[in-house]
Amino acid sequence: MKIQEVIVVEGKDDTKRIQMAVNADTLETRGSAISDETLAQIEELHEKRGIIVFTDPDFSGEKIRKIIQEAVPGVKHAFLKRKDATPDHKGSLGVEHASVEAIQEALRNLYTECLEQPPLIEQALLMQEGLINGKEAKQKRRLLGEKLGIGYVNGKQLYKRLNLFQITPTQLLNALSEIKEEIDE
Template identity: 55%
Template sequence: MKIKEVIVVEGKDDTVKIKLAVDADTIETRGSAVDESVIEQIKHAQAARGVIIFTDPDYPGQRIRSIISEQVPGCRHAFLPKEEAIEKLGRGVGVEHASVESIRKALRDAQYMDEDAKEQITTEDLVSAGLIGGPTAKSRRESLGIKLKIGYVNGKQLYKRLIMFQITREQFAAALKEVLEEELR
């Protein structure tokens, strides 16, 4: 599988794993600070070929994704479910620990975020669905994030991602229905 866009990852181990999964070029942020020279490389790549941001499903990965998104608009975003990115001994989480097939799937499902999307889903909808507050909120958000291909997020981030990815009420309702049905099994 050849990827035209340049894939932004966190480190060398991520690059090695990406290259096992697909034929692609990468830019490594080398940590969550993301210095200006890396941002300039990403801007150049975005203008020339496009960029897919593919960071780890953890807080530092989300921080890097946010920094790049703010400074380099129009990137696509690939997400791995956390359980597919956990090291065999459970000591680490990251792209480098994911299977080749999980990486390929995440890259196939990469989406554009639209920061200017119109509000479609309200925070009240999220509370009513048991996605914010309550004993099952975290597990429901995890399942919903997988179904909608937007990654795992906390309640506040969930709202923002639903809006950025322009998830419609219908898409939200269908995914939530699947999540609730799985809970009953």
């Protein structure tokens, strides 16, 4: 599988794992404190080849994703499910622990930011469906993020991410009905 865009990852172990799964170039942020120089490189590469942000499904990965998204609007995003990024042994969660199949799946299901589009989903729908507030809200958001392939976000960020990727109310409700069984267990 050949990827035209440059994949932005956190470190060299992520690069090694990505290159086992696909034929692609990577750019490493070397942590969540992204330098202005690295952001300038990402912006230039985005203009020339396109960028896919592929970070760990954890707090630091989300921080990196947000920094890049604000500095370079319109990038693509690949998301790993937490269970696919968990090592067999104790250690950190990350892309470097994912299987070749999980990486390829994440790269087949990219999301591109839709800039300056009106929101398709309203906060009221998220509240009505128990995704914001409520005893099962966190579990519902986690399962929803996995089902839609958009990663886990807190209640505040869910509205932004769903609308950023132009997820429709129908897609949201269909995904919620599919995960209902898992929530009821």
